[in-house]
Amino acid sequence: MKRLTIQRALALTAAALLVATPVLVRTQASAAAEMSEGVLCDTDPNQTFSLTARDGYISTPDGNSIYMWSYSNSKRGFQLPGPTLCVESGRQVTVILHNSLPEATSIVFPGQQGVKANGNPAQPQFDSGGSLTSLVQTAAATDGSVTYTFTAGSPGSYLYETGTDVDKQLQMGLYGALVVRPAGHPNQVNDRADSAFANGKEYVYLLSEVDPDVHLAVERNQPVDVNASKSRYFMINGRSMPDTLAPNNAPWLPGQPYGALVHIKPYDAVTNPLPATIHYLNAGSVNYPFHPHGSDERVINRDGHALQGGSGEDLSYLKYDLDVGPGQTLDVLMDWRDVEHWNATTNPIPTQLPAITDQLLVGSDTWFSESGYLGTKNAVPSNLTQNNECGEYYHIAHSHALEQATNYGAAFGGMMTVFRIDPPAGCVSQ
Amino acid sequence: MLEATIGRPNGRAGGINRLVVLSAVLATALVVGLLVGLKLWSSPGDPGSFPSSVQIEQQYGVRFSRIAVVGDGGLITLTYVVLDSEKATRFQSDVGHPPELRSEARDGGTKRVSVMKQGHSLRAGQTYYLVYQNTKGALRHGERATIQLGDLALRHAPVL
Ligand SMILES: [Cu+2]
Helix, strand or coil, rough: CCCCCCCHHHHHHHHHHCCCCCCCCCCCCCCCCCCCCCCCCCCCCCCEEEEEEEEEEEECCCCEEEEEEEEEEECCCCCCCEEEEEEECCCEEEEEEEEECCCCCCCCCCEEEEEEEECCCCCCEEECCEEEEEECEEEEECCCEEEEEEECCCEEEEEEEECCCCHHHHHHEEEEEEECCCCCCCCCCCCHHEEECCCCCCCEEEEEEEEHHHHHHCCCCCCHHHHCCCCCCECCCCCCEEECCCCCCCCCCCCCCCCCCEEEEECCCCECCCEEEEEEEEECCCCCCEEEECCCCEEEEEECCCEECCCEEECCEEEEEECCCCCCCEEEEEHHHHHHCHHHHECCCCCCCCCCCEEEEEEEEEECCCCCCCCCCCCCCCCCCCCCCCEEEEEEEECCHHHHEECCCEECCEEEEEEEEECCCCCCCC | CHHHHHHCCCCCHHHHHHHHHHHHHHHHHHHHHHHHHHHHCCCCCCCCCCCCCCCHHHHHHHEEEEEEEEECCCCCEEEEECCHHHHHHHHHCCCCCCEEEECCCCCCECEEECCCHHHHHHHCCEEEEEECCCHHCCCCCCCEEEEEEECCCEEEEEEE
């Protein structure tokens, strides 16, 4: 608890205090089909999930292998982060936690209502000397289990994470995303009709960090000094750039099943009127100033609550730099608009060097897709990162804290990915 | 060389030599055994192991380790392990001459590399990567590709 930051504590408290109105329930549509990109949900008709806290290894792009603790679906192997649980607002959720780790662990569900552990109110645990041992009832070391129930809160995204020895266990990887959907409206972020998103265009960006020294100490059963911790790897969904670009369930990342590529088409009032949604969650200990290049995103939810006034007025806002604080979540809508009105023959938008500062990333290196959207290409200097391939456009999206955009100091890497925007008719080369 | 040394077991120096050589042999056997074991252990699930080229490793100081189609088909990552820091740093700095990736199944290839500079000097033993544009869908998941680097070619690399 000692390094549990004030921000995180505030975020958890705020999320726990806010109580949403329960709404009527309807059986959710069947689980999302497996796909190469986009959120992969764990769903269940009874909203009952069996998770096992277990250890395993992840790989980092620089060739490192890191010992982790994480939650996994009890029927599957180790994965980081824990399974994305998708549930319907207002309905009961049951999470059975089995523990195979060498120490007690638990799950807290910030923002959910009436959380119980084995049928008793979830509450902090103390040892005989009165010291706090856990924020919630635990599953005992090695083979313990505990069953949590709660009513899914207001629609939006939430973290679920360890409530035991939080500084260490959170660093070790005990976290996951909980996506609560509005009853009867699986394609809306919240209860507002203006939160609808395009079918299949839903993304989770669970942001976290790893200090390999802590993980090595835990693996070797040596003392851990979380106060001296310095994170070296920064991840989206348990992966660092360029693994963030790889598809869901990439075979070379067996313990890191979730990709982080946003793939959309331009806004069109007729053919593509709805935006994509991205759920940003911070499971780490510091702020992640995440920002996509190229366009602002509309923040419509904070910590699982729609941004609206007392009489329902829209309080959402466009934001360029999405500051996701420790323990916080933001749900945003994003689309991409062809403001230059590209036309292959009448307005082919030639290549111009980007002049805006946010294209400069590290030193003189820059990331640029080689042309204006769908444009013709002029020669470009070699310090440009070039991506344009079949007319699609890539925006980089990354943490603006540049040390978070590295793999152990080597740029580019870390908390970085790309947003891919295809031509309106699709990518013809595919 | 090994045989000659072992064949001269005269005196104290010879004994030490023998010990050194035996240790070396044992250590080598252990390393080889580990490598073979690792290779066997890692092969299930892999669509074939990744080929290697002594010439490429000697000339460029890198060992290619993976080709993967990413970016929902639009991008390719080529990863390599640095064997020789100095040569590898030269290799990655030569942005005008990136390795070309060519499909072995169809006409098609890409050398449109998005140079991902990884710092001034590359550290031996560490993995680095290049991101390519998958020009006109040059490479597809499940096929084999050739990595062409100057006059040298690394054939039959699996495309993940
Ligand atoms: Cu930036």
